[in-house]
Amino acid sequence: MESTHRTRSRIRGVAMWLLLPRLKAPLIALIIAYSVSILGLVLIPGQEPGGGVYYLSFLDAFFVVSYTATTIGFGEIPHPFTAQQKMWMLFVMYSTVIAWLYAIGSVLSVISDPGFRRLRAYQRTVGRIQAHKQPFWIVCGYGGAGNQVIRFMDQSGIRSVMIESNQTRADTAKLSDMTYDLDVLVGDASLPQTLVDAGVQSALCRGVLALTDHNQTNLTIATNTRILAPRVLVHARSESDANTRNLRSFNTDVVIDPARVAARSLTQLIRKPRAFALYHELVDPDFNQIEILNVPDSGHWVVCAGDRLGDNITEAFLRAEIPFCLVSPEVSTIADSITWVQGLGTEANTLRQARITEAVGIVAGTNDDGDNLSILLTAQTENERLITVARRNKPTSEPVFRQGNFHYVLREGRIIAQEMYARITTPLLHQFIGQLEGMPEALVQGIIEKLNQRLGNQSPDLAHFDISLDAEDAPGVLPFLNTARGPKVADLLVDPGADHLNMPLICLLLVRFNGDLVPFPGEGLLLEENDRMLLWGAAGSHHRLHLLIRRADLFDSVLSSRRKTAG
Amino acid sequence: MNTQRVWFAFFTVLALTLNFGFFVGEIDNPAHHNLYEFFFALIVSLIATILKIGDRSHLGAVLLATSLVADLQLIAAAVIWGYGSQVTGHVSGNVMASIVSLAGGAMLANVTSVILLIAETIQLKR
DSSP states (O other): OHHHHHHHHHHHHOHHHHHGGGGHHHHHHHHHHHHHHHHHHHHSEEEOTTSOEEEOOHHHHHHHHHHHHTTOOOOSOSSOOOHHHHHHHHHHHHHHHHHHHHHHHHHHHHHTOHHHHHHHHHHHHHHHHHTOOSOEEEEEOOSHHHHHHHHHHHHTTOEEEEEESOHHHHHHHHTSOOSSOOEEEESOTTSHHHHHHTTTTSTTEEEEEEOOSOHHHHHHHHHHHHHHOTTSEEEEEOOSHHHHHHHHHTTOSEEEOHHHHHHHHHHHHHHOHHHHHHHHHHHOTTOOSOOOOOOOSSSOEEEEOOSHHHHHHHHHHHHHTOOEEEEESSOOSSOSSSEEEESOSOSHHHHHHTTGGGOSEEEEOOSOHHHHHHHHHHHHHHOTTOEEEEEEOOGGGHHHHHHTTOSEEEEHHHHHHHHHHHHHSOHHHHHHHHHHHHSOHHHHHHHHHHHHHHHTTOOOOEEEEEEEOSTTTOTTTGGGTTSTTOOBHHHHSBOOSTTOOBOSEEEEEEEOTTOOEEESOOTTOBOOTTOEEEEEEETTTHHHHHHHHHOHHHHHHHHHHHHHHHO | OOHHHHHHHHHHHHHHHHHHHHHOSOTTOGGGSOHHHHHHHHHHHHHHHHHHTTOOSHHHHHHHHHHHHHHHHHHHHHHHHHHHHHTSSSOOHHHHHHHHHHHHHHHHHHHHHHHHHHHHHHHOOO
16 A cells, blocks of 8 residues: 555656656657668768768768758758769658657657646646645635635635636636635545645645535545544535534534525524624625614515425424425425425415415525526515525526525525634634524624624724734733733723723633633623633724733733723 | 567667677777777667666666666767867877777666666566
8 A cells, every 4th residue: 555655646746757658669760760861871982072982970970860850951961962872861851850750749749738737737736735834724626615715714814725626617716816826736636645635644734625516525535534634624515414424423523514504594594683693794704794684573484495405494493483384396304294385486376375475584495596586586576575585506696696685695605615714714703603502682682782882883894803812912911910900801902092992892702721611701801811812893903902912011001091990 | 578578678788788899999999999889889778778768666767877877978979989080080099098988987887787687587576
């Protein structure tokens, strides 16, 4: 096993040696044609103008053959050729020119060989990956999710390396608008060697995202990574429950099932619109505002969805006790206690059977974008006040869905990218989202109001970031911890400028060194060494906070002024 | 029997024998060193080099390297010979001595090649 691995990498190492054997025949033909021609010219006697006999030297013969073979043709030197020499020259011309063209042709065909060029491009990419100095993630599959997640990661300054088996998609990936040159390895991510070439065993590799369209490929990527690089994190996309269980069985760090996440998001949207708005702002770097959708508490939903999404929504709605009517072409496998109408939902008649006029909202979740748009347009003519949720399947349909003024659009790729992004950027964010799931709606409302109060009447773009109170990040705060001056959470959220105004920031989560979680800590909570905090507020305010926690003199003046006003 | 191996061994050994034939004789006496023998030694050495391309084993790499050394030495000798005879007009004893000593170096490389070839053959298990 060891030896096959080495042979393989050696072949990949020098593509030129792989192709030189193909040049053997033309090179030998060229040498033989040259040597026979030269020898003939040297042996055949020539005639000097005076009538004497002479023989061409090897230098002259080599010279004549060289310019004949390359079709330059300087003429007959050193003296006009005799009939005997001319006859030999005829042989020389045809044999050497043909041998020469054969050799040149072979070299050109080897260089322009598509396989050879792919191999060269692959090797150059591997070389660039090996030269990386920054930590990176390996993203397998440039689909809707892969495309989105590398952009999200780029916005947080995290680099990625892409593996894509489809040449056309790989070319698109290379053209994507990033702050760095994305390295795209064209290869099959389910092969272990491809992962190794992408740098999975490098000390800088942080994790692997298995985002291809095939469950089996994602599973293979996860198993291969577990064995090749056990310390590297694996996040995998899974589109069946069996596959999810399989992935979990060998401790895949994160398994994301888009249908399940979509069903959970919908439930959250209906039951806890504020938590949903907060979640949405935090996990999507493209979405920088809090927008709360007002969903009436009573009334039923019409869900048009057939495949796994339909099953997952049914399950989630039943658990959350949301009244709904399922519209699907086939009978649902989950329960017969639900109201069910057969059909796609594209016809007004079907929707009327599902009592569309009394419904609060509609979910158009079939796996065809045309059908989904048709469902929503039909539903809107039946009932104008409906809350509309659309599922967008193909990224190419995005313009219509963006223009459609739907209340919420489920985008599978984006859902996966958001979930992964939340886990990759900072572990604190993921911990907070875990807390958010169980948080009562009133508390979430409190968090949002608190931030709005600090923002005043402005509505800047929102962002989140984390800090740790350790010697590296916060040398300005450490000297005051555990002293009588007892710095509190509120003391950090202050502008270091002269007036010590409150900054447009709040603390969402504080994690103690021993792992205790304090979600939405009160402002009077005492800080301790090695606390880690997740902060949320106006984008850009982290610069001022970082300044404050680095400079002991600034923090000292903040503490003194606040004690004065308090006392 | 493998035809390719036959040609491979043939050219490797022929490169050595021709090279030796040219090398023997008084080092500075042009009458002892045949021009045509030298020409064939060079051509055969070049062909032997091409035949050695493509074997990616360790032994193959060393064989190719020795062959390249022989080519380099012989080409250097050819250049000196051509310069001596065409530019200065005649091949003096001094020039012949340097040609033959370069060819002698090439012969050492060819000897190494043949020894490696024999070693490899003896190691074969059938």
